[in-house]
Structures are given as structure tokens and as C-alpha cells.
Amino acid sequence: MFGYVRPSDGHLTAEDKQRFQAAYCGLCRSLGRRYGLAARMILNYDLAFLAMLLSREPECPTAHCRCPAHPIRGCDALEPQPAFDAAADLSVILTWWQLTDGVADHGFFRGLPYRAALLALGRAYRKARARRPGFDERTRAHLEELARLEGERCPSMDRAADAFAALLAGAAEEEPDPVRRRVLEQLLYHLGRWIYLVDAADDLKKDVKSGSYNPLVYRFHAEGGTLTAEDRAALAATLDSSVRAMAAAFELADFGPWRAIIESVVYEGLYAVGAAVLNGTFRKGRRRKQRKAGA
Numbered sequence: 001m002f003g004y005v006r007p008s009d010g011h012l013t014a015e016d017k018q019r020f021q022a023a024y025c026g027l028c029r030s031l032g033r034r035y036g037l038a039a040r041m042i043l044n045y046d047l048a049f050l051a052m053l054l055s056r057e058p059e060c061p062t063a064h065c066r067c068p069a070h071p072i073r074g075c076d077a078l079e080p081q082p083a084f085d086a087a088a089d090l091s092v093i094l095t096w097w098q099l100t101d102g103v104a105d106h107g108f109f110r111g112l113p114y115r116a117a118l119l120a121l122g123r124a125y126r127k128a129r130a131r132r133p134g135f136d137e138r139t140r141a142h143l144e145e146l147a148r149l150e151g152e153r154c155p156s157m158d159r160a161a162d163a164f165a166a167l168l169a170g171a172a173e174e175e176p177d178p179v180r181r182r183v184l185e186q187l188l189y190h191l192g193r194w195i196y197l198v199d200a201a202d203d204l205k206k207d208v209k210s211g212s213y214n215p216l217v218y219r220f221h222a223e224g225g226t227l228t229a230e231d232r233a234a235l236a237a238t239l240d241s242s243v244r245a246m247a248a249a250f251e252l253a254d255f256g257p258w259r260a261i262i263e264s265v266v267y268e269g270l271y272a273v274g275a276a277v278l279n280g281t282f283r284k285g286r287r288r289k290q291r292k293a294g295a
Helices: 014-035 037-042 045-054 082-105 112-131 133-151 157-172 178-202 204-210 215-220 229-250 256-279 284-294
Strands: 062-065 075-078
Touching: 014 037, 014 045, 014 062, 014 075, 014 082, 014 112, 014 256, 037 082, 037 112, 045 082, 045 157, 045 178, 045 256, 082 112, 082 133, 112 133, 133 157, 157 178, 157 215, 178 204, 178 215, 178 229, 178 256, 204 215, 215 229, 229 256
Parallel strands: none
Antiparallel strands: 062 075
16 A cells, blocks of 8 residues: 555544554554564555445544654554454555566566565465465456556556455455445445545656656656646546545445544545645655654
């Protein structure tokens, strides 16, 4: 996952902000408890948002805990619950296959960091695969399809985005309520599509320089690594269509104590991040700093 999904602080109460921080720390603790310290390094906002979407608990009890990132003051973390454990499992599987894809996409020397990360995550991945074999198999299949499209230099950004979107929609597979499962599938599908396209826009200049596949190059003839104002408007429109589809799905389900945070992401946060990426004002360095501050 990429770290683009976050709520907007503007309309969240202090209680909601504390709840979001507790969810972030709660997922971190689930990763650590189930997979060890190394697995905590994959934590980001996207994964915390996934955990909140999957949660069915009516309350969000927290406890003050020791924290490797803040050993003196500790943190207030959400107490263990099944949805956050499930999100931890899915997070490890998603990260493993994305790292595997990274190894395939880079040469030997540039692929060394990916190989090292795979080595560190290997034991965790084997445990996660045993717990969620269906999700692991579907993730592998979707990423292989995406790799095939990238290898063909597929000119359709929708086909490429669909492969990742379908992958993320699979996170809803274990929801027992068929109506809620359909809502989550739609919400996660369009979230996955949005993430893929925002990441493509964010990495456009880097991908052009390195020669890596980026569907925006072929859709908008952006061989120089930049989009025209007209191209940015067209991409913004397709991003917004996915956000509107997410909003329509969101309104069909009860998300309990997480509603205000999810609403802030869907109605404000995604638009703000998308606009910042397209305007060139979204900085990955800042995103890493924010993740560290929230760990």
C-alpha cells in the first residue's frame, strides 16, 4: 500500500482524531503481536483505513501501551479486535506481493532493497498465507495480471487500474453479511482504482526517467513526464468518479464509531490528496514524516 489515504482534520472532533490515532496504533500492535517487530514497518494510513472499514465492533476501547516508537510516553492503542487482526494479515500479504513485484520490476542492484525486505518479511508472510490462503492466491493472480499488462505496455489506464482495484476488493471476502460484503467490495474496488491512479500520477516523472511502466504516459502522451492542464482535469474527473462511487457505497452501510473518520476520508481527504498530487504539492517525504509521527 502507498500511504495516500487519510482523513481531513477540518471537521473531525478531538475525540475522532484520538480514535483515528488509536486505530493506527492498534493496527501497529496487531502487526507486532501476530508477526513481530519487522512487520510493524509496513504500517501506513491506507492499512489503518482498511482495518476501520472491516470493523464491526460497536465500541472502540483503548489501552495505554508501551510503544517502540515512543518508549517513554507510550501510546493509547485500540484494544485487539478481529477486524484489525484480519487487516494485519491482509497487510502482510499485500506487502509481500508488492515487494515481489518490485524485485521483478528492477534490475539486480536496484532490486536489492526489495530482496532484503522480502527476506525480513518471509516468516510473517508464510504465517499470513496460512491464515488467509484465498486472499493470498487472489492477490498473486491479480498482481500477475497487472505485471502482464505492464509488460505489454498496456495503453489503457482503466485495465491496469482494474487489476489493482479487484485485488483490494478481495479484502471484503470474509464479511458474512452479503449486503455489507457487497458495499465493502464496491468501496474497496474504487479505493483501489483511486490509489493506483494517484500513485501513477505521483510517480509519473520518476517512471518516465527510469523507463518504468506508467499508464498515464500512454493515456495522455506524457512522455516528458508532465501532464497538461487539460490532462490533469481529465485525470481529476476520473479520480473523482471513483470517489463518488465510494461515497455512494459508504452511505449504504453502518460503520459505527468509525463513521466520522471514514466520512472525512471519502468526502474530504481523498479529494485533497488527489488535488495535491496533480498540482505537484504532495511530497512523499512529508508523508513518511507523518507516518513516523503517528506510529
